[in-house]
Amino acid sequence: MRRTVLALMAFGALAGAVAGIVPTGQADDGATPIFGIKIPPGYRDWKLISVAHEEGKLNDLRAILGNDLAVKASRDGTLPFPDGAVIARLAWSYDPLAESKEAFGHPQSFVAGPPKNGVQFMVKDSRKYAATGGWGFAQFDNDKPADEAMHNTCFACHAIVKPRDFVFNRYAP
Amino acid sequence: MRRTVLALMAFGALAGAVAGIVPTGQADDGATPIFGIKIPPGYRDWKLISVAHEEGKLNDLRAILGNDLAVKASRDGTLPFPDGAVIARLAWSYDPLAESKEAFGHPQSFVAGPPKNGVQFMVKDSRKYAATGGWGFAQFDNDKPADEAMHNTCFACHAIVKPRDFVFNRYAP
Numbered sequence: 001m002r003r004t005v006l007a008l009m010a011f012g013a014l015a016g017a018v019a020g021i022v023p024t025g026q027a028d029d030g031a032t033p034i035f036g037i038k039i040p041p042g043y044r045d046w047k048l049i050s051v052a053h054e055e056g057k058l059n060d061l062r063a064i065l066g067n068d069l070a071v072k073a074s075r076d077g078t079l080p081f082p083d084g085a086v087i088a089r090l091a092w093s094y095d096p097l098a099e100s101k102e103a104f105g106h107p108q109s110f111v112a113g114p115p116k117n118g119v120q121f122m123v124k125d126s127r128k129y130a131a132t133g134g135w136g137f138a139q140f141d142n143d144k145p146a147d148e149a150m151h152n153t154c155f156a157c158h159a160i161v162k163p164r165d166f167v168f169n170r171y172a173p
Numbered sequence: 174m175r176r177t178v179l180a181l182m183a184f185g186a187l188a189g190a191v192a193g194i195v196p197t198g199q200a201d202d203g204a205t206p207i208f209g210i211k212i213p214p215g216y217r218d219w220k221l222i223s224v225a226h227e228e229g230k231l232n233d234l235r236a237i238l239g240n241d242l243a244v245k246a247s248r249d250g251t252l253p254f255p256d257g258a259v260i261a262r263l264a265w266s267y268d269p270l271a272e273s274k275e276a277f278g279h280p281q282s283f284v285a286g287p288p289k290n291g292v293q294f295m296v297k298d299s300r301k302y303a304a305t306g307g308w309g310f311a312q313f314d315n316d317k318p319a320d321e322a323m324h325n326t327c328f329a330c331h332a333i334v335k336p337r338d339f340v341f342n343r344y345a346p
Contacts (some may be wrong), residue, residue, distance in 0.1 A: 021179075044346075045244075051224045051234045051265070053283040061224045061346075063236065071218075092224070092345050099333050099341070110226040112345035160272050168272070172236075172265050172285035 004069040033148040035136035037123055040067070043088045047071045053094065053110075053119075061112045062091040064169045070124075074171040080134060080163055081124045089120040118146065122158075122167070133166040134157070206321040208309035210296055213240070216261045220244045223345040226267065226283075227290075234285045235264040237342045243297075247344040253307065254338055255296045262293040270338040291319065295331075295340070306331070 031038050045063035054060050066074060070085035093113030100109035118141040126134040137154035139146040158166040204211050219238035227233050239247060243258035266286030273282035291314040299307040310327035312319040331339040 006262045045220050048221050048236055048238065049297060051236050052270075052285065053226050053234060053267075054279055055283070059270075061226060063221055063224050064222065090345075094226075097225075097341065104229075104331065108227065108229055109341075110228070111342065112223045112225065115346055160276065168270065168282075169284065172263070 030145065032138040032140075032145040032151055033131065034151045035123070035138055037121060037136050037138035039119070039138075039140055039143065040086055040088070040121065043067075043086075043119075043121070044090070046088060048128075048172070049074050049087065050169045052169070054091075058091075058117055059094050060091040060116045061094050061110065062089060062117075064089055068118075071171075074167075075169075079165045080126075081167070083124055083126055083134075085124040087122040087167065087169070091115070091117040091119075118142075133162065135166055186224055193214055203318065205311040205313075205318040205324055206325045208296070208302065208305075208311055210294060210309050210311035211295065212292070212311075212316065213259055213261070215294075216240075216259075216294070217263070218259060222247050222260065223342045223344070225342070227264075229236075229292055231264075232267050233264040233289045234267050234283065235262055235290075244344075247342075251343075252338045253299075254340070256297050256299055256307075260295040260342070264288070264290040266294075291315075292340065306335065308339055321336040 043109045049064040052062045065088045067086045070087050073081045093116045095113035096107040097109035097111045118139050121138040124134040129136045132155040222237040222239045225235045238261045240259045243260050246254045266284035266289045269280040270282035270284045291312050294311040296309040302309045305328040
């Protein structure tokens with residue numbers, strides 16, 4: 001079951017990437033289906049929570065950023081996260097650094113290339129999103145909301161980490 | 174030659190990690206040898222420039238953060254970096270995410286574990302550090318400056334990317 005859910009998540013991310021190229025008829029106000037979330041202004045300059053690498057079809061390097069409420073809660077280990085906390089997941093192509101490969105004779109350093117697999121957000125609002133653990137989920141591909149099918153996969157997967165208030169990442173000290 | 178230099182860098186990072194455990198007699202004011210750099214207060218909350226993964230003996234996940242001058246220059250592609258720019262390299266253990274491994278039956282997600290391979294800084298001061306491309310270099314292991322031998326390896330390696338003002342990383346959009 002968990003394997004199916006995570007496979008769906010990975011598939012959903014890919015489907016979302018395609019959806020970013022081929023418009024899928026979602027509302028044109030820039031908000032995601034189901035959760036009605038828009039891209040938070042200035043999120044690229046938020047503070048760092050942690051970093052990760054996904055293998056397999058996702059094959060990316062990613063950063064988890066948070067607004068001030070999310071970063072403070074994550075750093076302090078406060079659970080559940082407070083209303084207003086927003087977590088952002090950015091991802092980029094997983095590219096060997098040319099200079100390093102040349103110097104070592106094999107890939108040694110992998111760095112972030114172009115954006116990949118969209119941008120995702122988790123928005124905490126315990127009333128509005130009570131049915132999904134208090135979190136709203138959002139994926140944008142090329143700044144366009146992914147489709148409803150994609151957004152239906154989010155919570156099922158995050159339910160795996162319910163004891164951590166549905167958040168996979170941990171603050172990197 | 175380049176291979177030797179990068180191998181020295183990797184070795185230096187490891188030696189530095191050991192030096193953090195066994196004091197090596199450097200000045201006890203918290204400043205690094207050669208460049209006289211102290212840990213910049215609040216650097217963990219600086220904005221994100223990029224992320225990376227090092228294989229081999231380093232085997233870590235890393236984040237490149239910058240103070241406002243460094244982030245702006247990096248984002249705008251301004252070269253050389255202005256005096257006052259400071260770039261930070263943080264790194265953590267490269268750990269499989271247990272929930273993901275369980276769900277997929279194999280490691281899929283790798284996340285940042287405990288801090289690893291020290292914290293490094295590049296400080297731009299074109300006069301003070303004229304002999305090393307305008308950059309001062311610093312490594313701290315467990316908040317203690319690494320030794321002089323370690324700091325002697327920095328510039329030789331960064332010289333590989335002289336056309337990018339000696340900075341390996343690029344801003345991840």
